[in-house]
Amino acid sequence: MLRKLQDRLRDYLxxxxxxxxxxxxxxxxxxxxxxxxxxxxxxxxILREAPADAxxxxxxxxxxxxIPILTFVFGExxxxxxxxxxxxxxxxxxFHGLSPDDGILFERLCKEALHELGHNFGLIHCxxxxxxxxxxxxxxxxxxxxxxxxxxxxxxxxxxxxxWRV
Amino acid sequence: xxxxxxxxxxxxxxxxxxxxASWLEEDGYEVKVAENAARALxxxxxxxxxxxxxxxxxxxxxxxxxxxxxxxxxxETIVIIMTAYATVDTAVQAMKKGAxxxxxxxxxxxxxSLTIRKIIEHQKLLKENIYLRKELKKQYRLxxxxxxxxxxxxxxxxxxxxxxxxxxxxxxxxxxTGKELLSRAIHMESPRKDEPFVxxxxxxxxxxxxxxxxxxxxxxxxxxxxxxxxxxxxxxxxGTLFLDEIGDISLKLxxxxxxxxxxxxxxxxxxxxxxxxxxRIIAATNRDLxxxxxxxxxxxDLYYRLNVIxxxxxxxxxxxxxxxxLVEHFLERxxxxxxxxxxxxxxxxxxxxxxxxxxxxxxxxxxxxERAMVVTxxxxxxxxxxxxxxxxxxxxxxxRGKSLSEMxxxxxxxxxxxxxxxxxxxxxxxxxxxVTLYNKIRKYELKKEPVLNS
Numbered sequence: 377m378l379r380k381l382q383d384r385l386r387d388y389l390x391x392x393x394x395x396x397x398x399x400x401x402x403x404x405x406x407x408x409x410x411x412x413x414x415x416x417x418x419x420x421x422i423l424r425e426a427p428a429d430a431x432x433x434x435x436x437x438x439x440x441x442x443i444p445i446l447t448f449v450f451g452e453x454x455x456x457x458x459x460x461x462x463x464x465x466x467x468x469x470x471f472h473g474l475s476p477d478d479g480i481l482f483e484r485l486c487k488e489a490l491h492e493l494g495h496n497f498g499l500i501h502c503x504x505x506x507x508x509x510x511x512x513x514x515x516x517x518x519x520x521x522x523x524x525x526x527x528x529x530x531x532x533x534x535x536x537x538x539x540w541r542v
Numbered sequence: 543x544x545x546x547x548x549x550x551x552x553x554x555x556x557x558x559x560x561x562x563a564s565w566l567e568e569d570g571y572e573v574k575v576a577e578n579a580a581r582a583l584x585x586x587x588x589x590x591x592x593x594x595x596x597x598x599x600x601x602x603x604x605x606x607x608x609x610x611x612x613x614x615x616x617x618e619t620i621v622i623i624m625t626a627y628a629t630v631d632t633a634v635q636a637m638k639k640g641a642x643x644x645x646x647x648x649x650x651x652x653x654x655s656l657t658i659r660k661i662i663e664h665q666k667l668l669k670e671n672i673y674l675r676k677e678l679k680k681q682y683r684l685x686x687x688x689x690x691x692x693x694x695x696x697x698x699x700x701x702x703x704x705x706x707x708x709x710x711x712x713x714x715x716x717x718x719t720g721k722e723l724l725s726r727a728i729h730m731e732s733p734r735k736d737e738p739f740v741x742x743x744x745x746x747x748x749x750x751x752x753x754x755x756x757x758x759x760x761x762x763x764x765x766x767x768x769x770x771x772x773x774x775x776x777x778x779x780x781g782t783l784f785l786d787e788i789g790d791i792s793l794k795l796x797x798x799x800x801x802x803x804x805x806x807x808x809x810x811x812x813x814x815x816x817x818x819x820x821x822r823i824i825a826a827t828n829r830d831l832x833x834x835x836x837x838x839x840x841x842x843d844l845y846y847r848l849n850v851i852x853x854x855x856x857x858x859x860x861x862x863x864x865x866x867x868l869v870e871h872f873l874e875r876x877x878x879x880x881x882x883x884x885x886x887x888x889x890x891x892x893x894x895x896x897x898x899x900x901x902x903x904x905x906x907x908x909x910x911x912e913r914a915m916v917v918t919x920x921x922x923x924x925x926x927x928x929x930x931x932x933x934x935x936x937x938x939x940x941x942r943g944k945s946l947s948e949m950x951x952x953x954x955x956x957x958x959x960x961x962x963x964x965x966x967x968x969x970x971x972x973x974x975x976x977v978t979l980y981n982k983i984r985k986y987e988l989k990k991e992p993v994l995n996s
Contacts (some may be wrong), residue, residue, distance in 0.1 A: 445558060446651045447650050455567045
């Protein structure tokens with residue numbers, strides 16, 4: 377699935393994409409009383425581990441994430457920064473009591489990865505419900521979005537990715 | 543581009559500040575953080591904060607105390623209290639003290655997005671509302687006068703300009719159009735506003751009384767003048783002298799007044815000492831002065847002396863769009879004066895007010911509303927509360943091509959109807975005697991019609 381994601385991201389962003397080595401889930405990010413992982417703490421760790429030549433780095437994790445004030449998050453990104461993270465825990469059909477579906481999971485993962493990377497390139501949430509930059513708080517929101525940026529987000533992103541485009 | 547929405551996060555835990563800030567920034571908000579109440583108070587003057595998200599439990603000053611301070615310093619900033627420990631007591635306390643919302647961590651992301659959007663929307667509307675109200679006031683209000691009629695607004699603008707000068711102003715308009723109110727507004731807009739505003743009603747006094755009223759007199763100037771008295775010109779000092787009904791003064795006084803305007807000084811009746819005039823003079827009349835000049839009743843030279851700046855107030859029937867605005871204005875005023883709580887005028891009653899021709903202009907409308915507010919029993923003024931004249935007359939457009947006798951017949955029929963065929967009362971209204979009325983009824987073959995629903 378990671379390899380497929382690599383291809384997709386390369387196609388959409390026209391940027392070189394490489395799969396980095398596996399990273400252990402950082403100790404201290406686990407919130408015992410909530411049985412969830414603190415996304416902000418993981419993000420800090422990813423940033424520390426990022427290769428020097430990385431333009432942006434997006435972590436994919438199979439653990440349910442949260443921040444102290446919110447019950448969960450799908451992902452987190454440094455706005456205009458280097459690192460972001462996406463959790464697939466809640467993107468899985470089985471999380472919502474349905475049978476597993478890798479196709480659906482992959483679509484959702486692509487959208488959320490593009491979403492978080494958009495933030496890394498400085499994009500904020502988009503009011504267009506079908507744009508990948510729309511804020512999704514539920515999988516229903518995620519499924520409604522297309523796997524692409526709307527025209528206005530796309531042109532903003534195009535300008536931001538200029539130096540690295542292939 | 544929309545202005546940035548500024549959010550201040552106050553929490554002693556770094557991870558809370560960082561994660562929440564990051565989450566909010568992704569939504570396009572401008573987020574700043576503070577680790578305690580003291581730091582928050584330091585940051586408060588930095589900008590206009592739309593929203594402060596404050597942790598309840600912090601070392602030092604707690605969230606509720608901080609909220610109190612924020613509400614004092616930045617009352618337009620909305621405060622949300624965040625806490626990990628939900629107790630009914632603290633929630634009630636927070637809401638009572640004016641927190642917009644009370645969030646128990648952890649919070650559902652969908653609900654938080656919605657809450658924040660609602661706050662921003664609410665604030666935007668509030669600001670828009672304040673702005674619109676200000677605009678309305680700016681455009682339609684001049685002291686005690688309100689209007690949205692373009693002629694009136696032009697007059698308001700003119701007043702603001704001429705108020706700064708010392709030129710004499712002549713205010714013309716039918717009675718009840720607000721000539722005195724406008725003159726007071728000129729005074730209040732002028733640098734003389736803290737000096738007296740002195741009114742002389744020229745029409746109500748005889749020539750000699752008006753003379754001593756204006757100029758004052760010395761002791762022994764005439765029988766009964768047992769001590770010297772200052773006139774209104776003197777009393778006005780550096781303020782404004784308002785000469786109402788100037789069209790009604792005698793030719794002799796016109797001459798005297800002209801001299802005052804030209805020489806800027808005068809003598810008391812029976813006096814020899816010249817007294818300087820420092821006040822600004824505003825004159826008003828409901829008469830057509832140019833016609834009075836033609837008839838030799840008003841001096842042309844005085845007219846030109848007075849008419850340096852000319853204001854012609856339109857009658858209310860030419861600015862009907864102001865009727866609802868004036869009604870609201872009077873309601874507001876009389877509610878305060880009478881300690882009442884009348885909310886408005888029923889639609890049908892408003893239609894009646896709009897249809898009426900208002901010969902007595904805004905003053906007549908004011909009196910009508912005042913009376914209606916006394917008699918009304920409910921929160922709305924209804925048709926029955928208005929004492930509009932019963933016979934507004936047949937609309938003029940219907941009268942074309944009708945003969946005088948046709949008009950007479952129609953008029954008598956209406957008066958009889960209004961007075962339920964009471965012959966004596968109808969004759970009084972018509973200004974004829976009973977016998978004449980009987981003769982006319984016979985001549986026009988008028989018959990008592992059955993009155994429905996009476």
